[in-house]
Amino acid sequence: MPQGPTALLTATERPEPWENASLLAPAFAARGIATVRASIDTLHLANGRICVHRVDGAVLDLATCERIWILGFGRRGSFLDKMQLLAALPTSVHFVTRPEALLLWHGKYGLAAQIELPHPATWAFDNSEALIETALREGGRFVLKPPGGSFGRGMVVAEAGSQRFAWAARNLTRANAYCLLQRWVPESQAGEWRILVANGRVIAGYHRRAVGAASNLARGGEATCVPIPPDVQRLAHRSALWLAERQIGYAGLDIAGPWLLEANIVNPGGLATLADLGAGDFAPAVVDALVSRR
Ligand SMILES: Nc1ncnc2c1ncn2[C@@H]1O[C@H](COP(=O)(O)OP(=O)(O)O)[C@@H](O)[C@H]1O
Ligand SMILES: [Mg+2]
Known part of the structure; x- marks a missing residue:
């Protein structure tokens, strides 16, 4: 494995202090691992070399990196190009989460289409008639949401047969x-x-309560720091192993009752919230898990 730095590829030029890239870099440094930050939108191919522009402007050949962490997707239109460029890197470069895994599991279809982890029954259609008919046939209360959404955007809770639905x-x-x-x-x-x-380990967690329909903190949800109950811990551990098998090294799980509602695999929030709640800095534990073999 090349002994190069760990590249943190972010969506923005300058991540905020509470973002993963800012919180993780010191934890890598404390382990003696150098990090380089670059905007993912600077990815390019230069005569066989897959490169980015570091924040200081220098060109970085990603094949010289020991590890790459994709912490944002950047511009939407070039998503496929960027994932294909990254997937083409030599196998000596280790990814926290592989680009192929991001392509497959980012968004809400992956979890909805599997049966190993408990997830609410889910359908997907591109027309309102099929949605309305399915809800009428199944009956009850449903959530309608876009497959690629985040922060609870676009989500509607409605009863089958209602005007709202x-x-x-x-x-x-x-x-x-x-x-x-x-x-x-x-x-x-x-x-x-x-x-x-x-990397298959449960790091830490907090509880959050919705103010409206969605518990996302970005939607006004309120977080509290309480010990994780054993059943939640068990489901989180099972999910962590399931994700690690799919080459997803870091994730933020959303668990409600016995259900795994969502696995956020690109730049999930949580580290800053845990620090704000006084639970501590878990970035070193994340880095520990990532650098150790399971
Ligand atoms: N099936 C559901 N039943 C009840 N609440 C839900 C359901 N799906 C989503 N929610 C609520 O909406 C929030 C956002 O939904 P989620 O699927 O996680 O999408 P997003 O990617 O926008 O966060 C969840 O954290 C939860 O509070
Ligand atoms: Mg969510």
């Missing part, structure tokens, strides 16, 4: 966009857990 179904499938139809889980009313997992 029909409105949301039409709105979310405009221009034939796909929309997920997911069984609403009542356990979410008691709040949910955000658990950070790295």
